[in-house]
Each structure stands twice: as C-alpha cells, then as structure tokens.
Amino acid sequence: MKIPISKPWFGEEEKQIIAEVIESGWVVQGPKVSAFEHKFCGYSGSSFALATSSCTTALHLALLSLGMAPGSEVVVPAFTWVATANVVEMIGAHPVFVDIDPKTYNMDVKLLEKAITPKTQAVIPVSLFGLSADMGPILDLARKHGFKVIEDAACALGSLYQGHHAGTLGDAGCFSFHPRKSITTGEGGMLITGSNAVSDVARSLRDHGASITDLSRHLGARPYLLPEFNHLGYNYRMTDLQGALGVIQMERLEQIIERRITLARRYDDALKEFSWLSPPFVPDGYRHAYQAYVCRFLPETVSLDHVAEQNAKRNALMDRLEAVGVSTRPGTHAVHMLGYYRNKYGLKPVDFPQAYLADQLTLTLPLYAQMTEQEQGYVIAALEANYEI
Numbered sequence: 485m486k487i488p489i490s491k492p493w494f495g496e497e498e499k500q501i502i503a504e505v506i507e508s509g510w511v512v513q514g515p516k517v518s519a520f521e522h523k524f525c526g527y528s529g530s531s532f533a534l535a536t537s538s539c540t541t542a543l544h545l546a547l548l549s550l551g552m553a554p555g556s557e558v559v560v561p562a563f564t565w566v567a568t569a570n571v572v573e574m575i576g577a578h579p580v581f582v583d584i585d586p587k588t589y590n591m592d593v594k595l596l597e598k599a600i601t602p603k604t605q606a607v608i609p610v611s612l613f614g615l616s617a618d619m620g621p622i623l624d625l626a627r628k629h630g631f632k633v634i635e636d637a638a639c640a641l642g643s644l645y646q647g648h649h650a651g652t653l654g655d656a657g658c659f660s661f662h663p664r665k666s667i668t669t670g671e672g673g674m675l676i677t678g679s680n681a682v683s684d685v686a687r688s689l690r691d692h693g694a695s696i697t698d699l700s701r702h703l704g705a706r707p708y709l710l711p712e713f714n715h716l717g718y719n720y721r722m723t724d725l726q727g728a729l730g731v732i733q734m735e736r737l738e739q740i741i742e743r744r745i746t747l748a749r750r751y752d753d754a755l756k757e758f759s760w761l762s763p764p765f766v767p768d769g770y771r772h773a774y775q776a777y778v779c780r781f782l783p784e785t786v787s788l789d790h791v792a793e794q795n796a797k798r799n800a801l802m803d804r805l806e807a808v809g810v811s812t813r814p815g816t817h818a819v820h821m822l823g824y825y826r827n828k829y830g831l832k833p834v835d836f837p838q839a840y841l842a843d844q845l846t847l848t849l850p851l852y853a854q855m856t857e858q859e860q861g862y863v864i865a866a867l868e869a870n871y872e873i
C-alpha cells in the first residue's frame with residue numbers, strides 16, 4: 485500500500501469549472517477570482533478578501549499595505565515555514581524570532597513581550613498546522629505597544645479561536661492554497677482584512693500598482709484606456725483557472741475539515757497505546773483544522789542534550805515507514821537554523837530551543853479527507869511495527 489502525506493480532493497465539479505473557464509477565454513484574474521474572494525468573505529466573515537499567487541505574496545502585500553518600513557522589526561515565531569521570515573527580509577525589515585510553546589507549536593506568548601522594542605512595527609503570529617495562535621494576549625500587546633498584527637494563517641483555513649476564524653483577528657490574515665493545505669488551487673493565497681484602506685493598497689500592489697483591475701476596466705465604459713499606476717507594484721495575481729478551483733473547493737471545505745477532524749480523533753485514540761509518540765494538543769476554545777497531523781516523537785525529551793541521537797531515531801523510523809509505503813514529514817523547520825538566517829544572524833539551536841526540538845522531533849502522519857479507514861489502519865499498524873527503541 486502507498487499512503488501519501490496528503491492528497492487534494494478534486495471531483496468532476498473541478499474538471500467542469502476548469503473547462504468552463506477555458507471555454508470562456510478569460511483565464512487571468514477575473515470573474516472566478518472575484519467569486520472565490522466573495523465566497524471567502526462569506527465563510528470567514530471578513531470584509532475584504534484578495535486572492536494572490538501564494539500565501540507568501542499575500543504576506544508580502546500585507547506588510548507593504550500596512551506600511552511596514554525598511555529597518556523596522558517584525559516578530560515571527562522561530563518554528564514556521566521559512567516564508568514567514570522571508571517576507572520580512574523582502575521588505576528590508578529585521579525578523580525578530582520568538583520561541584514556541586512546545587505543546588501547541590505556536591509562538592510562546594509569554595516570551596513575546598520581551599522581544600518587543602521601540603522598533604517593533606508588526607508581529608506575525610502563525611497558526612501552525614491548523615491550530616490558531618493564542619491571539620488574545622497577542623492582540624492585548626498590540627494595543628499596548630501599538631504594533632500591527634498580520635496573521636500567517638497559511639495552514640489555518642477552518643480553524644477557530646474562541647469562535648473566530650483564524651486570520652480574522654489581526655489587521656490582516658493570509659492563507660495558502662498549496663496542495664498540502666485543506667483546499668487547494670495548485671498554488672494560491674488569500675489576503676483578508678477588515679480595513680478598506682489596506683485592501684485598496686494591497687489590491688493595487690497585487691496588480692503592478694494599477695488604479696483599477698483588468699476586470700473593472702473591461703467592464704467599464706472605456707476598456708481600451710489604461711489605468712493610472714500610483715504605486716510600485718508587483719504581479720501577484722491569481723489566475724481565473726485557480727479562482728475557479730477555489731470556488732468549488734470552498735464548497736467542499738466544511739466537509740473536508742469535518743473529515744480531517746474525524747480522522748485526527750482516530751489517530752488520537754490509536755496513539756494512546758504509544759508512549760513514544762504524542763498526538764497534537766488542542767487547548768479549550770480552539771477548533772484544530774488539522775492541515776497536518778503533527779506528533780511529537782519521544783515526547784519526554786525537554787532538553788537539547790541528546791537531541792541528535794533522538795533525531796537520528798526519528799529519521800530511521802521515517803526511513804522504515806517510507807520503505808513500507810507510508811509517507812511522513814517533520815512538522816516544519818526551525819527557521820533560525822536554516823542557512824540564510826543562521827549565517828546572517830549567527831544563530832544557534834540553543835537560541836530558540838523549543839523550535840529546535842520541534843524541528844528535530846516532530847513527525848507528521850498522512851492525513852487527507854478521502855483517507856479510508858483501511859489506509860489509516862495501515863499507517864497505525866506500520867507505526868507499531870516499525871518503532872524500535
């Protein structure tokens with residue numbers, strides 16, 4: 485049996501709508517992207533949604549349209565996908581890393597205040613693997629110190645924090661539709677915000693700095709005249725082929741999340757038998773959307789003393805699982821240990837120990853909405869058969 489780490493859920497509806505877009509002849513950002521954005525606002529309750537080419541470009545737009553200046557400091561968690569920090573570098577600002585809470589893998593809010601300086605202009609809390617960041621204390625600090633909050637909700641579509649959708653609590657929220665996410669448009673992202681001004685600037689920056697979109701121009705009275713270009717912009721647009729996929733995928737979203745939660749519960753039950761592997765933790769008041777089911781290998785490990793040895797054991801287990809057809813992955817990476825950041829800022833594992841431990845000892849199990857009980861049973865049996873002390 486071959487069990488991938490994840491798999492998009494596409495059906496006849498996606499094929500049909502893609503054919504419709506091709507027939508229409510309009511394949512760049514247009515009516516389908518607008519329809520996707522509209523559905524996204526309806527689902528999340530956000531006032532504005534702008535589809536982008538990826539979550540990375542959505543985060544870049546969010547930083548720019550919230551007025552982040554070169555030389556400022558932007559706080560990011562040390563355990564996240566590299567893009568969260570890269571976008572800060574891209575605007576010439578300085579990423580300030582904060583360690584994570586080892587239970588939730590999200591930014592440790594107790595450490596956040598110490599990282600804030602007069603230069604802090606924004607914090608990017610990440611809602612990793614589908615569990616929202618602890619937004620309450622972060623928003624309190626934002627009010628106290630006057631910084632902006634940009635939620636990296638790349639993995640968090642469908643996750644709830646005290647009943648609120650992840651991504652809707654900060655000044656902006658950014659989502660990813662990469663195929664490892666719950667819904668996918670191939671590549672793709674979404675920027676949401678409650679601010680008219682932020683949305684206006686981001687809309688223009690997404691499209692070379694143009695004053696109106698191509699669609700509005702074509703629907704207007706004089707479509708043959710080019711618009712005004714008042715900003716230094718980018719081309720971060722989503723295509724209508726992707727937008728069309730997004731429209732259909734949004735219709736499947738709740739079903740996908742429910743299914744992922746059901747499968748996660750089944751893994752949780754099975755993992756009770758394995759003291760060497762602990763399931764994801766879900767604090768009260770949160771809905772975990774399980775973009776990824778990330779476990780902790782040898783969960784009793786709390787210091788860096790023997791982590792190299794334990795990491796070798798985790799990797800050997802991953803090798804054995806791969807050999808029997810079960811794909812696994814580390815949760816994500818400790819960004820301070822990636823070459824660019826390690827070299828530029830002279831960082832060491834011990835600077836953010838919980839991020840480093842999570843990097844070395846997390847193990848993601850396969851999870852996708854169409855996973856059968858038989859497939860999941862195979863993964864659980866493979867874990868049991870392949871763990872060696």
Ligand SMILES: Cc1ncc(COP(=O)(O)O)c(C=O)c1O
Pocket residue numbers: 538539540541564565567568610612636638639659660661662672673
């Ligand atoms: C936390 C986080 N932020 C940002 C991104 C970037 O998303 P994209 O690949 O859509 O640019 C990812 C992608 O996996 C992610 O996990």
